[in-house]
Amino acid sequence: MLEESPARAAQAILIAAREGVLDAQALLGQILLDGRGIAQDQPLALRWFEIAAQGGHLMARNMLGRCHEHGWGCTADASIAAGHYRVAAKAGLDWAMYNYANLLATGRGVIGDQVQALNLYRQAAELGHAKSMNLLGRYLEEGRVCPADPQAARDWYRRSAVGGDFRGQFSYAAVLADEGKIDEALGWLHKALAGGNVNFLRVSVEALSSANHPQIRGMAEVYQQRLSQWVAL
Numbered sequence: 001m002l003e004e005s006p007a008r009a010a011q012a013i014l015i016a017a018r019e020g021v022l023d024a025q026a027l028l029g030q031i032l033l034d035g036r037g038i039a040q041d042q043p044l045a046l047r048w049f050e051i052a053a054q055g056g057h058l059m060a061r062n063m064l065g066r067c068h069e070h071g072w073g074c075t076a077d078a079s080i081a082a083g084h085y086r087v088a089a090k091a092g093l094d095w096a097m098y099n100y101a102n103l104l105a106t107g108r109g110v111i112g113d114q115v116q117a118l119n120l121y122r123q124a125a126e127l128g129h130a131k132s133m134n135l136l137g138r139y140l141e142e143g144r145v146c147p148a149d150p151q152a153a154r155d156w157y158r159r160s161a162v163g164g165d166f167r168g169q170f171s172y173a174a175v176l177a178d179e180g181k182i183d184e185a186l187g188w189l190h191k192a193l194a195g196g197n198v199n200f201l202r203v204s205v206e207a208l209s210s211a212n213h214p215q216i217r218g219m220a221e222v223y224q225q226r227l228s229q230w231v232a233l
Contacts, residue, residue: 002031002037006031006036006038009037010031010036010037013028013031014028022057025051025055025057026052028045029045029060032045032048033073041073045073046067046072048060049061049064058093059088059093061091061096062085062088062093062096062099064081065081065082065088065099065100066081068080068084069103078103078109078110079109081103082100082103082110085099085100089120094132097120097121097123097129098120098124098129100120101116101118101121101124102117104116118139120132121135121136122136125159130164130165131160131167131168133156133157133163133168134156134160134171136156137152137154138171140153140156153175161188164195166193166196167196169188169189169192169195170188172188173187173188173189176188177216182213186216186219189216196223197230198231201224201227205220208220208223
């Protein structure tokens, strides 16, 4: 219904949320945050996430963390975000494991802890979280706070790529290019291009520009064109 008639769907979600339906409360927070079918209102989105989280909704708890991390409807505070992520991660939510691991890996809002970050990425990856699969692969490839295991890294990159994460697709393409499988690598680079955001495109242009193979290096121009289109919007 959100796809076909966003305003109608938003009205139905609002009614259900007011009647105490937990999933509707969390979803109302999301559409208020996005301005989808309803006027965007970040402080009100935060309030509905709080209501749903108090009722035990784990994704709403995770989204509370996102709001506090990025300052959506509140003053940004990574330490408050970490507390919400930690609660949802301990309860088994893969997205919260990933987000909490990101803070631990970078020391934002918490004392940095690469070992704990790695463990959380691994737990989320094993639950099927594609973004965590890519980062687990990075730790394994670099041997960061764990024994280096290029083959295991390759497998996690592949699983992340198949799972739809554009960074995982880029990582897997890099492995394939190193193996001389240029056509396969190019295919994954095009998929990563289709899903990538501005920050990813900026970093990728630099990486592709220094690639050894001319066809891979040529993708830098394609990525730069897409980046220019994004910036122009």
